[in-house]
């Protein structure tokens with residue numbers, strides 16, 4: 001790989017050590033391969049291979065989602081959830097200097113685990129990770145698009161009734177060819193009525209129309225991926241002018257974009273003045289981490305360390321964290337000169 005945009009080894013170290021705010025990462029996509037193998041064995045989940053190097057192999061979006069669903073099926077007990085949450089967060093804090101993360105989880109992918117048990121397991125892992133590394137975390141239970149609108153509405157009701165110490169909003173993810181965003185209008189209305197923030201994956205592979213639906217019909221105040229915005233100049237300008245934050249992911253673009261660097265969607269959203277930040281999305285499945293993604297966008301797309309430091313501040317501005325805690329995280333960014 002070529003060197004980062006503004007230098008060699010020193011710039012590389014700065015990118016890795018830069019304190020990071022991450023708004024786009026999925027709990028189930030952070031499970032260490034060895035942990036997945038252990039959990040699958042313990043719970044009798046059949047696997048095509050027991051080789052940790054190949055257990056996450058996928059070739060396209062469909063096989064990626066098959067791996068993702070198999071992974072979710074191996075996470076069965078509250079202690080499984082505690083363990084994967086803890087490992088996900090300490091890996092981010094120690095490997096990539098993440099100081100604040102908002103993390104998606106798909107409750108409907110864990111049908112045998114009641115929502116309150118799932119949340120209790122995550123909460124234990126979050127507290128243990130904070131004790132050991134200082135990482136601050138919030139959660140975004142996420143609608144899985146391949147599941148029904150009724151399941152999504154039920155999930156949101158459980159979230160609204162449940163403990164809200166860590167839970168700040170609702171998201172939506174999964175296969176963009178499944179369940180159009182408009183079909184989840186009820187779930188999103190329930191979430192907003194319950195005082196939850198709302199975001200959604202949209203425009204990852206498809207165009208701007210889904211992004212428009214998520215903004216106008218679902219009431220989203222952030223968008224995850226959002227690359228389809230580049231197909232609609234008017235909507236792109238609106239997102240820029242309203243300061244709507246878009247969470248991008250290098251990993252996703254490595255399998256959804258094949259063009260040259262100067263028309264790469266992350267580069268173009270950055271150049272258009274949209275407030276964006278980088279998330280690792282599913283780092284364990286991609287065999288990467290957020291620091292590696294920073295290096296990739298620097299080396300491949302020419303974003304500088306200063307650009308990326310500014311993105312961390314933009315992400316924190318858009319974070320769903322109370323003002324006092326936000327100020328404490330901002331101090332950690334500024335202490336490190338990030």
Ligand SMILES: [Zn+2]
Pocket residue numbers: 024025026173201224281
């Ligand atoms: Zn995602």
